[in-house]
Amino acid sequence: MNIDVELNRVNTTAARTSVLAPVFALALFTSAALLFWVQPLVAKMLLPLLGGAPSVWNTCMVFFQSLLLAGYAYALFVSQRLSLRNQAIVHAVLLLAAGLVLPFSLSERVLSSLPTQSSPILWLLTTLAVTVGPPFLLLSATAPLLQRWFSHSTHKAARDPYFLYAVSNAGSMLALLGFPFLLEPAFAIRTQSVIWAVGYVTLVVLIITCALLLNARRAVSDQNQVVVEQPEITIENPQRFEWVLFAFVPSSLMLGVTTYIATDVASVPLIWIIPLALYLLTFIIAFGNKQIIKLPVASILFPIALVVLGALIILAPPISVWITITLHLLVFFFAALVSHQRLAQSRPHVSKLPEYYLWIAVGGVLGGIFNALVAPMVFSTPFEYPAAIVLACLIRPVTMQEEKTKSLMRTTFPVFIFVLTFALALTIPRLEFRAQLEHGIVLLFPLLLCFVFSFRRPFIFALSLAALMFASIPYLNASVETLATERNFFGVWRVTTSPNEEFRRLYHGSTVHGVQMNDSARKCEATSYYHRTGPLGEVFDVYNSKPANLPVAATGLGAGTIGTYSLPGQQWDFYDIDPAIVRIATEPNYFTFISDCTKGSYRMILGDARLRLREAPAGKYGLVIMDAFSSDSVPAHLLTTEAMDLYLSKLSNDGMLAFHISNRYLNLEPLLAGLAKRAGISAFIRRDQQRDLTGKYPSVWVVMARNDAALGSIASDSRWARVQGDIVWTDDFSNILSLLK
Numbered sequence: 061m062n063i064d065v066e067l068n069r070v071n072t073t074a075a076r077t078s079v080l081a082p083v084f085a086l087a088l089f090t091s092a093a094l095l096f097w098v099q100p101l102v103a104k105m106l107l108p109l110l111g112g113a114p115s116v117w118n119t120c121m122v123f124f125q126s127l128l129l130a131g132y133a134y135a136l137f138v139s140q141r142l143s144l145r146n147q148a149i150v151h152a153v154l155l156l157a158a159g160l161v162l163p164f165s166l167s168e169r170v171l172s173s174l175p176t177q178s179s180p181i182l183w184l185l186t187t188l189a190v191t192v193g194p195p196f197l198l199l200s201a202t203a204p205l206l207q208r209w210f211s212h213s214t215h216k217a218a219r220d221p222y223f224l225y226a227v228s229n230a231g232s233m234l235a236l237l238g239f240p241f242l243l244e245p246a247f248a249i250r251t252q253s254v255i256w257a258v259g260y261v262t263l264v265v266l267i268i269t270c271a272l273l274l275n276a277r278r279a280v281s282d283q284n285q286v287v288v289e290q291p292e293i294t295i296e297n298p299q300r301f302e303w304v305l306f307a308f309v310p311s312s313l314m315l316g317v318t319t320y321i322a323t324d325v326a327s328v329p330l331i332w333i334i335p336l337a338l339y340l341l342t343f344i345i346a347f348g349n350k351q352i353i354k355l356p357v358a359s360i361l362f363p364i365a366l367v368v369l370g371a372l373i374i375l376a377p378p379i380s381v382w383i384t385i386t387l388h389l390l391v392f393f394f395a396a397l398v399s400h401q402r403l404a405q406s407r408p409h410v411s412k413l414p415e416y417y418l419w420i421a422v423g424g425v426l427g428g429i430f431n432a433l434v435a436p437m438v439f440s441t442p443f444e445y446p447a448a449i450v451l452a453c454l455i456r457p458v459t460m461q462e463e464k465t466k467s468l469m470r471t472t473f474p475v476f477i478f479v480l481t482f483a484l485a486l487t488i489p490r491l492e493f494r495a496q497l498e499h500g501i502v503l504l505f506p507l508l509l510c511f512v513f514s515f516r517r518p519f520i521f522a523l524s525l526a527a528l529m530f531a532s533i534p535y536l537n538a539s540v541e542t543l544a545t546e547r548n549f550f551g552v553w554r555v556t557t558s559p560n561e562e563f564r565r566l567y568h569g570s571t572v573h574g575v576q577m578n579d580s581a582r583k584c585e586a587t588s589y590y591h592r593t594g595p596l597g598e599v600f601d602v603y604n605s606k607p608a609n610l611p612v613a614a615t616g617l618g619a620g621t622i623g624t625y626s627l628p629g630q631q632w633d634f635y636d637i638d639p640a641i642v643r644i645a646t647e648p649n650y651f652t653f654i655s656d657c658t659k660g661s662y663r664m665i666l667g668d669a670r671l672r673l674r675e676a677p678a679g680k681y682g683l684v685i686m687d688a689f690s691s692d693s694v695p696a697h698l699l700t701t702e703a704m705d706l707y708l709s710k711l712s713n714d715g716m717l718a719f720h721i722s723n724r725y726l727n728l729e730p731l732l733a734g735l736a737k738r739a740g741i742s743a744f745i746r747r748d749q750q751r752d753l754t755g756k757y758p759s760v761w762v763v764m765a766r767n768d769a770a771l772g773s774i775a776s777d778s779r780w781a782r783v784q785g786d787i788v789w790t791d792d793f794s795n796i797l798s799l800l801k
Contacts, residue, residue, distance in 0.1 A: 080273055084210050085227045087266035091202040092231035094259050096340075098199075099124055100239045100332060101252055102164060102192045108697030108791065109171070109668060110180055110637070113550045114322040117332045118315050118432040119181055123188045124196065125311070125428040129421035131200025136414035138201075139208045148271030151198070151205060155264045158194035162260060163253035166191065174671070179549050181433070195260060202267065203228050204417045209274055211410045226348045233340040236333045240797070248792030293409045300419050306403040307423025308430075309452050310396035314339045315431040316445030317392045321385055323551060323569040331796075338393045346400035355401040359456045362394035363515040366449065367507060374503045375496055381724060395452035402457065440545040441552055450526045456518035470520055473513065478527035481506045485535035502535055503528075540565075544650060550638040555650045563587075563755065564651065566619040566644065573689065574619020575755050576651050584657035587755035589722055590621045595746040595761035595780075596685075599718050600625045602772035603683045610682030610712055612660075615669035615698070616689055616720075620645040623658035630660030633676070635669040636688075642666065670703055676710050684711055687720040696796070699728070700789045704735045714770040719762040726799045730785025732762045738788055742768050744780040 103120045110116050138147050170187050174180065207224050243252055314335045322331045345352050353361075369387040372379070408416050427448075435444035484502045493501070506528050514520040540556040543564070547553070554567040557578075566574040575587040590596050603612075604627060611631040614622050618641070626632050636642055642664050648655045654662070665672050669688055684707055688698055697703060707717055721728040729745055736743035743764040751758055762783060768775040787798055 088228045089231035090263045092228040093235040095199045096232040097235040115549045122428040122432045125425040127197045128200045129425045132418040132421045135201040135204040155198045158198045162257035204414050229340045229343040236337045303419040304423040306399045307420045308427045310399045311424040311427025312448040342397040342400045346404040358397045365391045367511045374499050453522035474523035474527040477524045478531045481531035546640045586624045588757040589759035591756035594748045612683045613681045614685045616687035619651045620653035626658045626660035628659045632662040635665045637668050679712050682715045685718045702791045717764040722759045730787040733783035733785035734788040743783045745783045746780045
């Protein structure tokens, strides 16, 4: 029986009609809330196993977007092939079957299969499929199915059920914002998993209720049913391409801005959720009945915010980095809003709703695949983020000014911007202006020209911006020579040398992770955060003065600088999760700290430090150095009570535990203080702000031991102070808000 014929027979009483919309809205709200609650929940479960890398979230997003696409395809299939009754039966049965994997957990078999020598992407995707795949797939299909069902009811809003899309996105955003601010601080991961399972069962009941309300009464029998003919609606391929494009751009931008922030701040749910919440907010605005920000306004605010952000990046004024991060998020918000408003404007007749959602999901998946899987293989640097910004500029709605613009102008102005920028980059540095003025002339001046003359012409503005970016590459790379660049799941590493080749630097993201002098007489000096006159130098003075010559464990290899402290006869274990950094640190053409300056014997142990430290014998180490970073962020799972218990179990009775906590964004002292207090051990902090020409960088270190006596002179040194604060994280609980500077 044709589904449209059957569903058009639905004729509930006035009472049933009055509750129809609220019940459908509640079901959609619950479905969306569960859908977006589970994403950070499961990602946080997996994050500690992969070193806290930002790519964990990006890969999870690819998986979730792919299942969203699969869910929409399933919804399209069953809505076209099955009757209302059979749709409800099939969907309810599958939902109940998928619930057998609940509550979420990671088996020992899954944990033991984690690869250490190769990319973990396949393992991560497989683990997600086994852990959360079935319920997520069915939840993804719930929204288009319910909206399709509602569109055939007798409710007055049935002809345009897109308001339910806004309700669905509201549930999604509430769940996302509730995770870091309400759920994460209040409930452990295991507890949340149980609560989520209860919510899942509640949703199944709501979906069945929706089906019963729709099918409760029929106005007439099958014999007397009058079928209303509807016009045939066709969708052309160019329209489908537009839907995919309008969905691709904000998806790619969301992952790009998330990676940008998470790499330097911390890869934790709060950082993941803010861009995703803004992404959903733009959906809500775009598909809402009332447009809070109209498309022409958003189309103007986007390039304005972009130019302001560009000016701040170019001039680098002495302002809080949070202002820059906020501007990145603002640019993303307006770009996503423009894309989603154009998507909403092009929505088809309600009969094509499942296909419409399907193509939106295709665009989202392609954006995720581009950022998480394709870009790391194609680009050696995170070029996908600025590329998505240019594309977002390109899809702004065409204006009257652009329609009147001659075709010659569309090509000549971008060429002019390219030539101008390139010429300024060649000439201005020779005049030896101060750096800020030089950047302003070479980069900001062409950017302002782009804005003034073309921001109302989206096509020209986008091409001019791209021309400016490409023309500025030689200028931006002129101050350093890049010897090597390597990009993988764990981020982007760069080895650079100064123009006069006095030293070499290792970068991860935007943060220096090691400096080595090229002078043969100084190549074995401990530099940067590890300088002998700094906190770590004193830690080794105390350690090396002890009679027992126990092994040293160092997590986070970097350029291998810490190896310069090793003495003949000592045994060192370097723990690092990234095979790329092991190759870089042990390659003499880049750094020789390991090959020429490490006097003791050493082992390179690949894998997450916490997982691999479990394999070490109890009490093995006399000194454990925690120096694992992802750009400027310390992986959160290395700073929990469970992690502290592990470290202490591997430490000798008079051993020391040193934490490197230098950070631009987070004050980690209260957390280390709370962990030390819970463990009942002594902990001191030294903030060394000195920077000098010998290659010394400011650094902050915390050193711990079971008692003051084990810390030797550190306990009585006035430069060291007892740590202050009482914040404790566990594997199930962390709250980054309490540590923000």
